[in-house]
Amino acid sequence: MTRQDNDDIGEDDLHAYVDGHLTADRHHAVEQWLADNPDAAAEVANWQTQNNALRDLFPLVATADDPLIDQQARIHAQSTPDETMTDDGITTTDTPATANTAPDTTGRRSRRANHPGRLQPFVNMADGPIGPLAPPAPGFYSDETLSENASPRRARYPFRQMAAAAMVFIAGGIGGAAIMETAIPKPAPLSLDYVQTLPEASRAGYGIYASEVRHPVEVYADQKDHLVGWLGKRLGISFSAPDLGTQGFHLVGGRLVPFAGKPGALLMYEDTTGQRLTLLVGHDPDNRSTGFRYQTSGNIETFYWVDGAIGYALSGEIDKAHLEDVAMTIYQQLGT
Amino acid sequence: MKEPGILELIPNLRRYARALVRNSHDAEDLLQDCLVSAYGNAQSWRGINRKAWLMTIMTNLNYNRLRKQRSTRAIFDEDTHDIAQTVASPGSGDFATQDSLHRAVELLDPDQRAVLMLVAIEGHSYGECADILQIPQGTVMSRLSRARKFLAQYLSMQNGDDTDGTKAPNVIALWRPK
Known part of the structure; x- marks a missing residue:
């Protein structure tokens, strides 16, 4: 209600809110403030999720019998020595700018396509949707496929690799077209x-x-x-x-x-x-x-x-x- | 309120050790060292907040351990790699998420990790945390902030290709490491 009273709410309050260290009054004030600040509310929700996940990840352990060791052994047994999740065939990967500028589906698709395994791009995510729109580097999609080593480690997920390669191609086409059609204020490109x-x-x-x-x-x-x-x-x-x-x-x-x-x-x-x-x-x-x-x-x-x-x-x-x-x-x- | 005894606090100590240390065997060593030190210096406890006192001991022992390690050995072991490579394997479901979190925690700066563990897992107040780590409360807050934002960043990266994009990008904490 009295939003003007809550101008002094800072990040420390948000942490204390998440960790339950606020007085009831202050807790209430922060709650109200969050209702008007969806970005902060999302971040706070994220931290709460983290807290819960961390407590799940690190349970109280009464004895030295170790669930983590078991877990590691299980993983070890499951993974083959050659398995690495490299998307070698796709190599050059980077799409956060696309994710920001292209229509949602395209950005999402290209991001996923470029990284069937692990996802790296994050520099521009820091700028995010509220930051300046970063221009896509020219030749974004001209993936330099430098690895000619058709190594056995690709063999494990041949379909994934092929699908990923196809997706890069498709997403590149769609994303490229979308970018051209979208009026984006373009600073000098990299x-x-x-x-x-x-x-x-x-x-x-x-x-x-x-x-x-x-x-x-x-x-x-x-x-x-x-x-x-x-x-x-x-x-x-x-x-x-x-x-x-x-x-x-x-x-x-x-x-x-x-x-x-x-x-x-x-x-x-x-x-x-x-x-x-x-x-x-x-x-x-x-x-x-x-x-x-x-x-x-x-x-x-x-x-x-x-x-x-x-x-x-x-x-x-x-x-x-x-x-x-x-x-x-x-x-x-x-x-x- | 009656202070819990050292033995009653072992589960908490073990949990903290495992959060601080990559390898659970090392964590067990750290716990043992901590208990030895605690019993050997029982007179240094001032009679309030035994848990915080024990956490301080463990934190300091861990700093010493890290300092030694820095000059003597590589930390990475094969198990760590295998876990890493399993993160994005298909069908691993929730486990992959937990594993991502574990990796993210391991990647945290050790100082930030200690703060996050004491606050998020052990539930210490910021003031207690400052006492345990022997740092100003402002430093606790900045480390906590950076740890949380790093985890959010890391997990958002992991989730980006695991989810169907249902997580809107603006749900992700925006953060530049300083």
Whole structure:
């Protein structure tokens, strides 16, 4: 009723509402405020669902007999060694912008088509329906099918792969047409070349330097401050090296590499088995954010995305799910 | 109200340990270390809120563990990969969702994870949470906020291709990590 009294309701109140830490009066006030703020109400509902799901996921455990271990064993028995859910044949994937701009069905379909398995695009979801409409990068649907490796791991879901490929084709057609027909205020589109250069350059950097035993980097991690200062200065950005310790990788060091006609930074990480990852970072003021994209070529997997003016590409010879986790960690840490 | 004994709190402690630690064997180790430490330092308990006191011990032990781990070993193990790859397999239904959540929790920053677990699962107040983690309450709130928004983001990604699009995009929490 008295909405004006509730102007002081902030996010902390919403958390306290979800967690049941409000007084009855305040609880009531928040409830009323939520009725007038559907976006916040949706978020609050999401948090409540999370709370319930988390309590289900982590039950009180009286003894060390472990349901999780059983669960893991069950999964282990179910999965075949070759099973990875990569949609290799489709590789380049990114559609959040489409989801925002094209009619619902199209966006949905293309999103699903591009990712029969796991779904990566999320950068633009952050802008979401209330944010600025991001333009689709030209050539959005010109999927670069680089992986010629018809590996046995695709065999498990041949139909899914074929269907997915067909869907990409169809969705690309419909989505493309829809976008052309829709009057979208279009900011300068992201240079196609730049985005395409990312995975290429990243793979190149990985291929060249990850196998380099004696001089994988120019500056080693023991001079990290110097390293990030130097690379940041050359790229013209405030720069930091993500900490991938939680993912099992530590920083080896970095080097300056040419990238899209400018200086780029190549950081190298290594795990305790000597497995390496490279992160390519490039800066271009004309860049626009994209969703996560994924490309596989030979044994090298690459995730790449543009966040603000900075392009990132992460390459390694580890499985896609793990690489995605690492990419997410980097995205989280380096988000502006 | 009578304070529960240490033994009565073991289920809570085990749950918290499992939320903090990826691997349930490590969680059991963490629990044991915590109990040893608690009995060894029983005199340091001030007589109020034994559960919070135990959670503080466990949190600190876990920080030490993480610090050691960072310099000694890779965390990923094969089981983790297998779970990851099963996430989107057809027909896994609710289990896939639970598994997605588990993965999302694992991907959380450890500091944010601790806050979320204490608040959402253990039901501690923000003030208690601040005491347990020995951080300001404002930090509790910002970590809680970031954890929740990360989970929403992650799960929305997972749901995007599992649901029929019945979830409108604007139901998803909008979030930029800082």
